[in-house]
Amino acid sequence: MSALAPTLQLFFTERLARQRQASPRTVASYRNTFRLLLRFVQDRTGKAPSTLDWEDLDAEVISAFLDHLETGRRNSARSRNARLAALRSLFRRVSTFLRQIRLGITVS
Numbered sequence: 001m002s003a004l005a006p007t008l009q010l011f012f013t014e015r016l017a018r019q020r021q022a023s024p025r026t027v028a029s030y031r032n033t034f035r036l037l038l039r040f041v042q043d044r045t046g047k048a049p050s051t052l053d054w055e056d057l058d059a060e061v062i063s064a065f066l067d068h069l070e071t072g073r074r075n076s077a078r079s080r081n082a083r084l085a086a087l088r089s090l091f092r093r094v095s096t097f098l099r100q101i102r103l104g105i106t107v108s
Contacts, residue, residue, distance in 0.1 A: 033086040
């Protein structure tokens with residue numbers, strides 16, 4: 001299993017549910033965003049979501065995903081931006097998490 005799956009799980013259980021006390025609708029929206037992203041990457045690369053790693057989610061892939069939302073799925077700019085906000089939240093948390101690991105800080 002890659003580092004992506006356990007990090008996503010921690011993001012939902014620790015960050016959204018415990019720390020931010022996000023509403024069930026917010027959690028569902030974020031879940032749907034990541035589900036769409038993983039399916040998009042799988043269709044594009046042929047890799048199963050369980051084998052994807054952070055390197056598979058580079059800026060080019062995220063940009064293509066956002067374009068796909070607007071053109072392929074015909075999402076409005078507002079829906080696309082809501083998905084982008086979910087992705088930014090995750091990547092900010094991952095960045096903080098990795099920085100803490102490098103500095104030897106206990107990660108929670």
